[in-house]
Amino acid sequence: MGEFTVNKELDCKGLLCPMPVVKTKKAMNDLAVGEVLEMISTDPGSMPDMQAWAKQTGHELLEAKDEGNIFRFFIKKTH
Amino acid sequence: MAGSTGNGKPKRLALISSKGTLDWAYPPFILASAAAAMDWEVAIFFTFYGLPLLKKELDAKVSPLGNPAMPMKMPFGSEGFQNINWPMPNILMANIPGFESAATGLMKKMFKNKGVASVEELRDACVEMDVRLIGCQMTMDVFGFTKEEFIDEAEIAGAAAFLAYAAEAEVNLFI
Numbered sequence: 001m002g003e004f005t006v007n008k009e010l011d012c013k014g015l016l017c018p019m020p021v022v023k024t025k026k027a028m029n030d031l032a033v034g035e036v037l038e039m040i041s042t043d044p045g046s047m048p049d050m051q052a053w054a055k056q057t058g059h060e061l062l063e064a065k066d067e068g069n070i071f072r073f074f075i076k077k078t079h
Numbered sequence: 080m081a082g083s084t085g086n087g088k089p090k091r092l093a094l095i096s097s098k099g100t101l102d103w104a105y106p107p108f109i110l111a112s113a114a115a116a117m118d119w120e121v122a123i124f125f126t127f128y129g130l131p132l133l134k135k136e137l138d139a140k141v142s143p144l145g146n147p148a149m150p151m152k153m154p155f156g157s158e159g160f161q162n163i164n165w166p167m168p169n170i171l172m173a174n175i176p177g178f179e180s181a182a183t184g185l186m187k188k189m190f191k192n193k194g195v196a197s198v199e200e201l202r203d204a205c206v207e208m209d210v211r212l213i214g215c216q217m218t219m220d221v222f223g224f225t226k227e228e229f230i231d232e233a234e235i236a237g238a239a240a241f242l243a244y245a246a247e248a249e250v251n252l253f254i
Contacts, residue, residue, distance in 0.1 A: 016194045018113035022204050025116035043194070049113075056090070056117035 001025055004062055004074050007035035013042045013070070020046045021053045024075070028059065031077045036062065039073045083118075091120045093245035095253045096129035101141040101183055101198065102149070103217045104132050106254050108201035114250075115208035123205075124241040126215035129254075130222065133214050133229040137199055137245040151182075154189035206232050213241060 010027045012020040020041045027037055039050070047064060050073050054061035058078055065072040083089050092114040096107040107129070111121045125133050132139065143149045151165040172178050191197070196204075205212065213234045219225070226235055247253050 014194045015196075018109050018116065018201075019194075019196050021116040022112050022208075025118075026210070053117055056119070 004036050004038075004076075006038040006074070007031060008037050008039060010039045012039055012046070015041065016043050017045050017049065021049055024050070024073075025057070028057075028075070028077055033077050033079060035077055037073075037075045037077070039075065041071045041073075042069060044071070046073075047073065050075075089118055089120050090114075090118075090250070091244075091248040092122075092250045092252075093241070093248035094121070094123045094251075095241075096123050096125050096132060097127045097254065098137055099128040101139040101186060102146075103129075104139045104198045104199070105195075107132075108198060108205055108250065110254075111210045112201055112204045112208065115205060115210050121205070121208075121212035122213055122241070122244050124213045124215065124236075126218050128174065130214055130224060131220045132198075132202070133212060133233045135228065135230055137202070139198060140179055141186050142172075142179045143167065143182050144169055144178070152185075152189060154185055154192050162239075168205075183198045206230070 007033055008027060010023060012023055014069060017022070020039065020043060024037065024039050027039070031037060047066065050064060054075065060076040060078050062074040062076055064071075092111065094107045095109060096103075098104075098227050109249050111123050114121045131137075141149070143151055152163065153161055153165070153166060187197070211234060212230070212232055213236050214224070214226075214229060216237050219235065220241070226233070
């Protein structure tokens with residue numbers, strides 16, 4: 001991963017809409033402000049969904065990586 | 080916060096769920112849980128055939144009968160086999176005993192195989208994220224439902240109460 005210190009990882013591989021955003025929301029509850037969640041999914045729909053989710057919740061999507069069959073998101077809790 | 084309307088109030092989604100078959104049970108719970116995950120306020124008003132979706136034990140079924148756009152696919156076998164559509168004439172479906180149960184079982188299996196959450200899981204997620212689940216009093220009276228049959232989190236109200244909520248919602252959908 002490299003650039004970010006990841007405080008919590010969340011595996012959403014194999015899950016379809018809306019579970020990746022639902023599980024991400026729950027996982028954020030366990031983080032302190034400023035901490036970073038790494039979420040991994042296989043659903044291509046999670047790419048636009050996580051961008052919308054970050055915009056709506058105000059949490060910062062530091063990076064969204066498309067690695068072919070795997071999508072990797074780094075989200076910083078902002079509030 | 081971007082998930083709010085700008086004046087500090089969270090965005091609001093108001094859904095009407097009026098159909099209780101397995102296929103139609105999904106959209107309200109998917110949209111409600113996604114919106115709640117984005118910190119929106121959400122309420123679903125269950126009316127007419129949507130009302131049984133509040134029951135403690137969900138028994139939603141699906142029928143391809145009179146539902147010509149529903150793909151008839153098998154959730155097992157090779158990928159090629161699973162992609163075959165098996166259209167069946169209504170007259171045939173209507174006369175096979177247990178056809179709906181079989182179709183319901185196949186749809187549940189297909190959804191599970193693909194990684195779609197069950198309706199129960201989605202409803203649980205909604206409850207956990209404080210989605211308001213409101214049963215229609217009039218439908219209860221007409222079809223003879225009692226509040227005891229519903230999950231504890233269900234509220235009961237009428238059209239006016241729902242509309243008062245919906246009037247303050249950014250997104251209103253009838254499903």
